[in-house]
Amino acid sequence: MKIDPIHQFNIEPLFTLGHIGNHTIAFTNSSLYMLVAVAIISILMLASGTQLVPGRLQSVAEISYEFVASTIRSTAGAEGMKFFPLIFSLFMFICVSNLVGIIPYTFTVSSHLIVTAGLALLVFFTVLIYGVAKNGLKFFSIFVPHGVPGYVLPLVMFIEVLSFFLRPVSHSIRLFANMLAGHIALKVFAGFVAMLGFSLGAIGWVGGVLPLALTIALYALEILVAFLQAYVFAILTCIYLNDAIHPGH
Amino acid sequence: MAESHGGAKSPAAGAHTEADGGHHGGGFPPFESSTFASQLVSLAIFFVLLYVIVSKLALPKVGGAIEARQNKIEGDLAEAQKLKDQSEAALKAYESELASARSRAQAIGNESRDKANAQADAERKALEEQLAAKLAEAEKTIASTRTTAMSNVRGIAADAAGTIVQQLTGVIPDAASVNAAVDASLKG
Numbered sequence: 001m002k003i004d005p006i007h008q009f010n011i012e013p014l015f016t017l018g019h020i021g022n023h024t025i026a027f028t029n030s031s032l033y034m035l036v037a038v039a040i041i042s043i044l045m046l047a048s049g050t051q052l053v054p055g056r057l058q059s060v061a062e063i064s065y066e067f068v069a070s071t072i073r074s075t076a077g078a079e080g081m082k083f084f085p086l087i088f089s090l091f092m093f094i095c096v097s098n099l100v101g102i103i104p105y106t107f108t109v110s111s112h113l114i115v116t117a118g119l120a121l122l123v124f125f126t127v128l129i130y131g132v133a134k135n136g137l138k139f140f141s142i143f144v145p146h147g148v149p150g151y152v153l154p155l156v157m158f159i160e161v162l163s164f165f166l167r168p169v170s171h172s173i174r175l176f177a178n179m180l181a182g183h184i185a186l187k188v189f190a191g192f193v194a195m196l197g198f199s200l201g202a203i204g205w206v207g208g209v210l211p212l213a214l215t216i217a218l219y220a221l222e223i224l225v226a227f228l229q230a231y232v233f234a235i236l237t238c239i240y241l242n243d244a245i246h247p248g249h
Numbered sequence: 250m251a252e253s254h255g256g257a258k259s260p261a262a263g264a265h266t267e268a269d270g271g272h273h274g275g276g277f278p279p280f281e282s283s284t285f286a287s288q289l290v291s292l293a294i295f296f297v298l299l300y301v302i303v304s305k306l307a308l309p310k311v312g313g314a315i316e317a318r319q320n321k322i323e324g325d326l327a328e329a330q331k332l333k334d335q336s337e338a339a340l341k342a343y344e345s346e347l348a349s350a351r352s353r354a355q356a357i358g359n360e361s362r363d364k365a366n367a368q369a370d371a372e373r374k375a376l377e378e379q380l381a382a383k384l385a386e387a388e389k390t391i392a393s394t395r396t397t398a399m400s401n402v403r404g405i406a407a408d409a410a411g412t413i414v415q416q417l418t419g420v421i422p423d424a425a426s427v428n429a430a431v432d433a434s435l436k437g
Contacts, residue, residue, distance in 0.1 A: 009278040013287065023286035030284075031291035038299045045307030050314035052321060058314070065311045085304035093299055112278070114285045118292045180279065 003191030005184045009111055030115070033107045037097040064092065068234065075238035079245045086126065087241075090119060091234035098179060098226035102219070110229075111179040113172065120172035123237045131244030142247045171236055178229045182222045189215045407431045 013026030048058035068088045072080040080087075094110055101108025110116050131139040143160040144153070192211035196204035278284070407427050414422045 006277060011278055011281070011284040011288070017287075017290070020286060020290075023283075025290050026287045027291065028284065028287050030288050031295070034291055034295040038295050038302070041299060042302050042307070045303070045311060048311075050310065050317070052318055054314075061307075061311050062315055065308065065315065085300060085308055088308060089296065089300045089303045092303070093296065112284075112288060113280070114288050115292050118289055119296070122296075176279070 003187065003195065005187035005191065008183060008187060029107045030109055030112065033097060033100060033109050036100055037093055037109065040096050040100070041092045071235055072238050075235060076242040076245055080238060080241055083241050087234050087237055090237060091230050094175065094233050095227055095230035098230060102222050102226055108179050108183055110175050111183055113176045116172035116176040117168065120168040123171065123240060124168040127240045127244045131247060134244065135247050139244065139247045142243050167240060171233070175229050175233050178225055182225050186215060186218050186222060189218055403431060403435065
């Protein structure tokens, strides 16, 4: 019995959609789980009623709505509500696909850097384009902090510009690495149980209780991480957008 | 891409996975650039789809439900406040009415008591006068009766003394001496 903790991240094309240049565009297992996430969010938000006294499904939909709305209001102010659909889509997409991905034998969309980078770049360019369109050149005042002595200003500005352009990197790698590492750790610990059992027989199965308990604990942690990383991604998006809305800060 | 299809057919076999890793080049799926285009295209399609659903349908619907509830709650609270104000006004009116009625009742009570007292006093006075008159008359009668009785007592005493002397001595005493003796003993 050999356990490969990386196998779960394989991209398996299900059917080919077409070609762009010499790239084959396929509908993959990743595409399937993106579709599943979109479907779950749509069902949650649209199939729940509009009762005065909400039922369970409607409560979940309204709690998600209020949760994201209050996050935006507290970090980017009332003006940030312009980006409510974007942030809500990001949060729900990451949260639901992470939670679906934690079910055994499923695929985790955000365990691929290209996906998280795509989302992070979407946020980055939204911030950049909206910031320049709304504030003009004043937007670049976010690189010039107040109250910094003139002789260190060039250095500070260099660091600020660098950190601004590194934002999509940290934004995407944080989510990707968390999901990837969590899933590998789960697979490794769960693999210990089977490995011990198959190699040592009865003693191994008894000894497997410890890694099994660890797997259960890790699983609980991963559920928390799945939600938390979606929240972190959304709140960082709010903070970055706040720069575009209020560059003066 | 044909190799990847091969991998899809044997997802559980470790040996195949390793072989697939060899085919994919890097061996670590997240860094396999051949899958990037497919993932980016599907991400673009599904994220745009999600964004459209969320912004056009989901958020207006859920936000509308929340707002409708908020409006309903505010309307109900305003209605409750209005009714409360009304009931408070009614209570105030009732209390002032009660107070005025009570003071009126007090006034009426005082008036009727004074009237009754005055009447009773007058009746008592008349009765007392009447009784006093009767008493005076009765006293007068008693006094005249007593004088009459007293004068009778003297006559009876003189008669009795005369008779006693006659019985003892056999001699009829003369009236003048008997009267003198009776007067003397009455005085004594």
